Amino acid sequence: TSPANYVYTFLQPIITELFALATDGMEVTTIEGESINAKVHLLLFTGDTLAVADLINHRGHSHKYGCRICPIAGVYNGGTYFHGKASSHTPRSVDSYRTLNETLGITRSPIAFHPDFRGPAFFGLDEMHLFGQNLARRLREYFRPYPDRNILPDVETRNYPFLLTDNRTMKHVGQDMVKSRPLLPGHFDGNWTDISSGSSRAVDWIDFMLYALPTLVIPYLTNKKSKEILNNLVIACHLSLRWEVRPEDMNFVRNAMSRYQVFLDTNAQGGHISRKSQPVQIHYLGHVSYIMQCLGPMPAYSCRSLERTIGQYKQMSISKNKKGPSLQIKLEDRLIKNIADAHSAAQENVNEDGELCVLKGKRYKIDGDAFAKLRRALKRYLARMGLGGGNDGVEGWSFYGQMERDGKVYRSVCSVGGDI
Numbered sequence: 157t158s159p160a161n162y163v164y165t166f167l168q169p170i171i172t173e174l175f176a177l178a179t180d181g182m183e184v185t186t187i188e189g190e191s192i193n194a195k196v197h198l199l200l201f202t203g204d205t206l207a208v209a210d211l212i213n214h215r216g217h218s219h220k221y222g223c224r225i226c227p228i229a230g231v232y233n234g235g236t237y238f239h240g241k242a243s244s245h246t247p248r249s250v251d252s253y254r255t256l257n258e259t260l261g262i263t264r265s266p267i268a269f270h271p272d273f274r275g276p277a278f279f280g281l282d283e284m285h286l287f288g289q290n291l292a293r294r295l296r297e298y299f300r301p302y303p304d305r306n307i308l309p310d311v312e313t314r315n316y317p318f319l320l321t322d323n324r325t326m327k328h329v330g331q332d333m334v335k336s337r338p339l340l341p342g343h344f345d346g347n348w349t350d351i352s353s354g355s356s357r358a359v360d361w362i363d364f365m366l367y368a369l370p371t372l373v374i375p376y377l378t379n380k381k382s383k384e385i386l387n388n389l390v391i392a393c394h395l396s397l398r399w400e401v402r403p404e405d406m407n408f409v410r411n412a413m414s415r416y417q418v419f420l421d422t423n424a425q426g427g428h429i430s431r432k433s434q435p436v437q438i439h440y441l442g443h444v445s446y447i448m449q450c451l452g453p454m455p456a457y458s459c460r461s462l463e464r465t466i467g468q469y470k471q472m473s474i475s476k477n478k479k480g481p482s483l484q485i486k487l488e489d490r491l492i493k494n495i496a497d498a499h500s501a502a503q504e505n506v507n508e509d510g511e512l513c514v515l516k517g518k519r520y521k522i523d524g525d526a527f528a529k530l531r532r533a534l535k536r537y538l539a540r541m542g543l544g545g546g547n548d549g550v551e552g553w554s555f556y557g558q559m560e561r562d563g564k565v566y567r568s569v570c571s572v573g574g575d576i
């Protein structure tokens with residue numbers, strides 16, 4: 157049995173529950189004593205590339221059909237590489253995730269039969285791994301000192317598209333980053349330090365790409381076309397990481413990513429850069445605008461919160477020789493505490509304005525504007541997914557503060573009286 161097959165042995169309980177909640181739903185008793193049938197819809201099921209590959213029985217990034225979004229055929233060259241622009245390939249169909257016999261690298265998986273499954277966008281696309289772990293690191297490797305593992309054919313000639321003036325290297329860039337640190341406002345996610353120091357995390361790499369690359373590297377490029385391509389690529393990443401994305405932004409992102417991919421391909425064909433410059437992570441950039449069209453801004457389905465959760469589990473002190481049972485006891489303890497918290501929260505009174513929420517016994521005011529935004533976003537999403545019978549059906553949605561299931565009282569974080 158491959159590791160992929162293990163995924164569903166522990167996901168099965170939650171998968172069964174998610175199917176039941178999306179089809180049969182659950183009976184909810186509202187704070188006003190009204191009984192409604194509520195269904196729970198699954199918006200997306202995401203993780204990093206490797207986790208999603210296991211989830212959908214995809215043969216992964218080294219396979220000929222190594223893209224989970226489109227059926228592009230990769231070329232084997234010591235690894236599998238995907239040339240040209242991704243946006244010219246039509247996304248895989250819903251049925252292609254449900255076939256019994258392997259088709260283009262994918263065999264059917266339980267999640268592909270979930271009633272809310274709508275195709276490749278269902279698995280998101282994580283900005284942290286895509287930009288931080290991959291793109292930013294690869295961009296750095298275009299410049300001296302070049303890493304040994306990525307020997308480029310043409311690096312010392314004028315044909316090399318990423319040549320810098322004045323013999324500038326990444327060592328100078330690192331020194332400039334350290335020097336500029338005291339002058340910067342402190343609003344970066346990362347540490348803003350020499351990116352070559354070896355201790356950099358994904359957030360540091362993203363800062364490097366968004367802020368250091370356009371100021372400390374790109375202006376020194378000798379090749380005008382490279383300047384333009386990389387500048388637009390960085391702008392596309394900025395736009396992709398915003399919480400609000402307009403249709404013209406998505407067009408810009410699609411064009412900038414496509415032009416970068418074509419630029420790499422042309423230079424690889426001309427023998428100026430390595431043919432290995434386009435692994436699947438670079439190919440996925442071409443799908444960013446498609447994913448944003450389906451799911452909205454990338455921070456909304458980023459893996460950053462998942463990574464923090466992994467950090468929490470890693471920090472737990474669990475028994476070395478009985479890891480499984482030890483973790484189970486810890487999780488059960490936490491569950492009991494959560495239920496107890498929910499019960500005590502349910503004893504509290506809602507204020508007259510009905511706009512308070514209760515979280516761990518503390519009270520938080522929810523700002524009316526934020527709530528209206530949330531509601532609009534939900535309505536747009538439901539309309540796009542064709543849920544609730546189109547726009548008309550969506551009008552009936554409202555939020556309730558409290559519900560009962562199997563005799564237990566649960567309270568939602570947001571407690572709002574009546575229709576909002």
Ligand SMILES: [Zn+2]
Nearest residue numbers: 223225226242
């Ligand atoms: Zn693709």
